[in-house]
Structure formats: structure tokens, C-alpha cells
Amino acid sequence: DILPELLQNAGPGAFRLRAALAATLSSVYGMYCGFELCEGRPLPGKEEYLDSEKYQLVAWDADRPGNIRDWIARLNNARLTQPALHTYDSLRFFESDNERVLFYGKRTPDGTSTVLVAVSLDPYAP
Structure with missing residues (x-):
């Protein structure tokens, strides 16, 4: 439930970057509801979400413009089809x-699945 400054200001590119790192570096990952919508509105002066679901139910518009649902679906498909992404000790x-x-x-461990990943750390790069 921490909203880093990067996600407050960098737009969808920062959310794609964070999702790619989480989905490929870790053997397991998850995300808060609203992440796929690039929800980055903070409480003023804090690293907390303005509309945190910790304190309220939020009716998100899942189709709102600027979402990264397709990007997350592709990451999840890669995780589904590449067993190497489920490992942690071979990184x-x-x-x-x-x-x-x-x-x-x-x-x-048996070498049947190998994945190489190159991630741009620039959230503003296309």
C-alpha cells in the first residue's frame, strides 16, 4: 500500500516497468487493485494512495483510458508458459x-525452460 514517488509522477511507463520487474524477477507476485489502471494519485505529501482500498471500497472503471491491462495479461501469459519464471534460485x-x-x-533446474529478460529502467522510454 506504499505509493512510491515514481508511480505518482511517471505515468503508465512506470507502472509497466514495475509490473515487468515484479513478474519476471520474483517467483510469485501480486498487485493492488487499481495498479493495472495506473492509479497513482497520492494523499498530499505522502506515499499513500488517495483512494486506498485499505479504508474503503472503490468502484474502479476497468476500461478507463491509459490502463495497462493488456501489458499485464502478456506478462501473466509469459509466466504461464515459461516455467523458468516460477523459479527464484536461478536468477x-x-x-x-x-x-x-x-x-x-x-x-x-532441468534446463527445459530458460528466459532472458531485458528491461528498460527508463519509465519515459516507449
Whole structure:
């Protein structure tokens, strides 16, 4: 329920970045309702959501413009079809020629599933 400053100001790119990192670095992940809608309105001066579901029920418009539902669906499909993304102990980081790109990989113990991931750390990049 913490809303980092990045998500308050960077728009959908920051939400896509955070979702990609969570879905591919961790063996398990989840998200708060509203994340897929890029809900980033903070309580003034705080790192808390203005419309936090901790304190109220919120009727979200799931189809509102700017959502990243398709992006999250693609990440979930990758997790469904790539068993390596369910592992945690095979994570390896690799060098990247670009300091704004995080490059890493995972594989299953038997080697039947290997995934290489390159993530742009620039939330404003297309």
C-alpha cells in the first residue's frame, strides 16, 4: 500500500516497468487493485494512495483510458508458459552496454525452460 514517488509522477511507463520487474524477477507476485489502471494519485505529501482500498471500497472503471491491462495479461501469459519464471534460485544478472537496461535470466533446474529478460529502467522510454 506504499505509493512510491515514481508511480505518482511517471505515468503508465512506470507502472509497466514495475509490473515487468515484479513478474519476471520474483517467483510469485501480486498487485493492488487499481495498479493495472495506473492509479497513482497520492494523499498530499505522502506515499499513500488517495483512494486506498485499505479504508474503503472503490468502484474502479476497468476500461478507463491509459490502463495497462493488456501489458499485464502478456506478462501473466509469459509466466504461464515459461516455467523458468516460477523459479527464484536461478536468477542471474548479466552485463548490459546500456546503464538504463537491466539484463537478467532464469532457468528451470532441468534446463527445459530458460528466459532472458531485458528491461528498460527508463519509465519515459516507449
